[in-house]
Amino acid sequence: MVYGLGIESSCDETSIAIVKDGKELVSLKVYSQIETHSPYRGVVPEIASRAHLEKINALLSVCMEESKLSFQELSYVAVTGYPGLVGSLMIGAQLARCISLVHSIPIVLVNHLEAHLAVIGLEGELPAFPWLGVLLSGGNSSIYVYKGFGDLELLADTQDDSLGEAFDKVSAILNLPYPGGPTIEKKALQYERPKGEKSPFPKLLKEDGSDLIRFSYSGLKTAVLYYLKSLGNQMPVERICYYFQKTAFELVLRNINKAIQKTQIKTVVAAGGVLANETLRSLLEAEKTNRSFQLYYPQKKIYCTDNGAMVACLGYHLWKEKKFVGLDFKVSPKRNFEQIL
Numbered sequence: 001m002v003y004g005l006g007i008e009s010s011c012d013e014t015s016i017a018i019v020k021d022g023k024e025l026v027s028l029k030v031y032s033q034i035e036t037h038s039p040y041r042g043v044v045p046e047i048a049s050r051a052h053l054e055k056i057n058a059l060l061s062v063c064m065e066e067s068k069l070s071f072q073e074l075s076y077v078a079v080t081g082y083p084g085l086v087g088s089l090m091i092g093a094q095l096a097r098c099i100s101l102v103h104s105i106p107i108v109l110v111n112h113l114e115a116h117l118a119v120i121g122l123e124g125e126l127p128a129f130p131w132l133g134v135l136l137s138g139g140n141s142s143i144y145v146y147k148g149f150g151d152l153e154l155l156a157d158t159q160d161d162s163l164g165e166a167f168d169k170v171s172a173i174l175n176l177p178y179p180g181g182p183t184i185e186k187k188a189l190q191y192e193r194p195k196g197e198k199s200p201f202p203k204l205l206k207e208d209g210s211d212l213i214r215f216s217y218s219g220l221k222t223a224v225l226y227y228l229k230s231l232g233n234q235m236p237v238e239r240i241c242y243y244f245q246k247t248a249f250e251l252v253l254r255n256i257n258k259a260i261q262k263t264q265i266k267t268v269v270a271a272g273g274v275l276a277n278e279t280l281r282s283l284l285e286a287e288k289t290n291r292s293f294q295l296y297y298p299q300k301k302i303y304c305t306d307n308g309a310m311v312a313c314l315g316y317h318l319w320k321e322k323k324f325v326g327l328d329f330k331v332s333p334k335r336n337f338e339q340i341l
Helices: 034-040 045-067 086-103 112-122 163-173 180-189 218-230 237-263 278-291 308-320
Strands: 003-008 013-020 024-032 074-082 107-111 131-136 141-148 151-158 267-271 294-296
Touching (some): 003 045, 003 308, 013 045, 013 308, 034 045, 074 086, 112 141, 141 237, 151 237, 163 218
Parallel strands (some): 131 267
Antiparallel strands (some): 141 151
16 A cells, blocks of 8 residues: 655645545545635735645644654655745755654656546546546646646636636636635526527627637636626626636537647547536537547536645655655746756
8 A cells, every 4th residue: 555645735725635545545634725815806825825834734744744754654745846836845845854854755747737637547447558647727728739747738728817717807807705716616507598588799709710729718718807897887686707717618528629639639638627516517428429539627616626636646656656856846937847946
């Protein structure tokens, strides 16, 4: 049996987890900073790093106590090294260094984005490589060809706002709470679309041909803003939320189909915070049936958020390949897949 510790502190969730054999969750603790950042309608880097510093040791203690393990029983400590807010990443990195130094446990440095995709290993057997990794979150709207652990090729990226970012900005426009995703979905589900009604928002990137795969959501945000201005004092929030989601998710489905056609890879792993959206999950399931591809995404919504379990899970596979780093490893805000030493 191999027990590994995962440390996640890349943005606004502080999380510690212990995973057994890379596939069985032993303990997971998450502290969310949403309430702290809500007044600012976004993450404030200095506040985030301070909150990590205040909470991370307590989370570690509770996690270790719940697991009933000693540090000597851990085979590795995995920590998010990139990408993320540098000040926040440094808090997790320093904890990993301390554990490694005191208890002589090897450190595995984990790519935050890759960990989101690998987390499905906690809910079943991982599919055979290669996969199409679809990452939809507050900072990313991307598609990768996932060839093997530590080996990802960027296939499609966002040109401006990510999908999660667009949810937050539209929520602000509509005077809805932060973060925008849960509230917009709730409002959208309350709208009963009249038969034959057309969307007030245009199709995104409709001029892109079959070879070009990209995401762009800033135009949709602007369309919502101008649509509201055209209505004067009226604000049909439920209708706007419904068509915002419908327009945003249509681009996701279209890009997945383009990626399958381009690569001939028919295994799709979708992950990231936006995958907590039930409407998107239903659309993906329907598309899977219609287009006959394999689909995986985290069934437990806590695995969609930033969490230590995904770090420990990916860390196990990197540990097996002996991809260790020394105490002098660096953290970085950069989103690339080269080992940062």
